[in-house]
Amino acid sequence: RGLGLSELTQRVEQALLSGGVIILITAAGGAFGAMLRSAQVGDAITAYVSDQGNLRGTQVLLLGFFIAVVLKVAQGSSTVAMITTATMVASMGISAAALGFHPVYLCTAIGAGSLVGSWMNDSGFWIVSRMSGMTEVEALKTWTIMLALLGFTSLGFTLLFAAILPFSSLGT
DSSP states (O other), X not given: OOOOHHXXXXXXXXXXXXXXXXXXXXXXXXXXXXXXXXXXXXXXXXXXXXXXOOOOHHHHHHHHHHHHHHHHHHXXXXXXXXXXXXXXXXXXXXXXXXXXXXXXXXXXXXXXXXXXXXXXXXHHHHHHHHHHTOOHHHHIIIIIHHHHHHHHHHHHHHHHHHHHOOOGGGGO
């Protein structure tokens, strides 16, 4: 392109500033997720829920959704929130028969929960805000609100479909 050293330096610096922040936020979220696992937060939640009695159907969906929400807000990564929540719920040993519907609905509830709470500790938040030219406040007012609505809407549809199309015979 025939860029001079000064112009090339400026362009590389701009790219590294945008990408560096995203990488840093992603790494911090992963580290926090590892700290949550080391602190055995998942075991504590599982023990608490197990002490509350046998959970069934819709209660398990709501539990999976809200655990994923808490983890997403706390550490920022949807992937870490989904994997950690799925591990917690799986360790509770709830069978498909006890759910009363196909386990895929539990997966969709957990996935829906991982959408809620995109804010400044989420690398996706920074990608969207930087790539679209939004300020942090604009991204919070649009991206964060949109994902919260998407997450709760997805939960609503999950609950609806689990009730009207349980596919419980497929979950065995």
